[in-house]
Amino acid sequence: MIGFFAAISAVISWTFACSIWRRESENFLPRQINIYKNVLASIFFLPVLLTISSFSDVFSIFVLMISGIVGISIGDTLYINSLKIIGTRKTLSFEALTPIIATTLGALSINEIYPPKVWIGSFVVSFSLLMIVCQKTFQKDDSRETNLLGILYALGSVFCAVLAALMSRVILISSTLTPLQTTEIRLLSASIFLFLIFKKDFLYLIKNRSITKQNHLSLILSTLLGTNCGILFQQIVFKFLPIGIGWTLLSLSPVFALFISKREGDEINKLTIFYSFLSFIGVAIVLI
Template identity: 50%
Template sequence: MFGIISALGAASSWTYACYLWRKQTKYLSAAQINITKNIIAFIIFFPIILTFDFQSSFKDIFILFLSGIIGISVGDTFYIISLKKIGTRRTLTVEALSPIIATFLGSVFMEEILPFKVWVGVFIVSISLVGVAFQKTINTQYIISNKDRKEGFIFAIFSVLCAVIAAALSRSVLTQSDLNPFQTTEIRLLGSVFALLPFLGKNLTYSIRMIPLKIKLSLLFATFLGTNIGILLQQNVFKLLPIGLGWTLLSTSPVMALFLSGMEGEEVTWKTYLLTATTILGVGIVFI
């Protein structure tokens, strides 16, 4: 049960953080937002570094380090670019692909055998979310060009692939070592910061100084909510649930994003609400 609660908590915290990060793309680039949030998140959890035995856990730390580079450095940068181009709901909805990919990876590479009803639930959730992705909505605040729409979906798909691969690497460590979710979160953040350091320059420092205090506080809150809390809860999911089942629950973000649609100027249709209901049905089938 704690794994389920962690998954839904991670999905909701990530959803609201994405909404805040999209607003910050007016002031900072995707790479700047990503490296800033990762450095802040790493500093918040820094005391956890003192609990590591780097020598005896070198292999596990290396795998988590790689997971942070793939999932947080590369994947989150693609994600934020997609947020800017196509908005919160559409970007989150591309995660419709991730339950199937994650379930497949778990079955093939990690020998996680799931009951037939779980596959049915994953399929229903995925199809429903794909339907949500292609629903046309009226946006009164942002005009999305065809070019931005195509590029946004491409970046979102790449970010999902990065996230699922990183999740598989994290789960392999969490199930085979004594490292806890706090420790694995900090190692992944360390990997992401290391990979993004070459992009840390004077332009970033200058840009952060120039943005309004309200935006700085918003960035700090989004980081704590989406990166620290979000990744910590996500690591609990990877430890407690099979990757396919866990990722299905983590992918309920588009349902939660509907509550933010109005704030982004979107008018959601009844078809989207119907598809959202079938998404909830799919999740329910998994736990019958």
């Protein structure tokens, strides 16, 4: 049950944080938002480093650093680009692919054996979320080329997220590192990576006086929700649940995003509600 409640908490945190990041993407470049939130989040959890024994967990720390760079530095930058182009709900809906991808990778790479109900439930969730994507509910008049770019960004972020989650899962079940410790290692490595590449963007955010207090407050709130809490809850999920089951639960973000859809010009129809309900049935199949 710990993994289940952690997954739902992560989903809620991500959904509201994504809405803020999308709004702020009108004022900042996606990479600027990503470096801002990761540096700030790693500072919030900095005291955690004092509890880590670097000598006894060198390999684990190295794997987590790679996981942070792939999943947070690269994946989140692609993710925020997608938020800016195609919106919160549609970006989150591309997580329709993650239950099947994660379940397959878990079975092939770390020999996690899943009963038939997990495969069936993962497929139902993936199908339901894919149908939500297919609903023509997004009212914004975007060009086909722009939408395609947003879709590519979303798919890239999904691939990075699953790969990074797989690495995290391996370390969480094979080392003594806690979810909080792995969260800070991933955040810090992602922050250093982004700072080395986008140093000018970070300095711009620090020195630019045109950035309002409201902008900073919004980014701080979204960082606490989506980065600190979101990633910590995610690590707890992968500590207690196999990656396939964990990602099936974490993929429910599009359903929770329905609550903020009208604010983004996204009109919800009856089919969208039906497929959202069907996705919960898929999760129930997995958990029963």
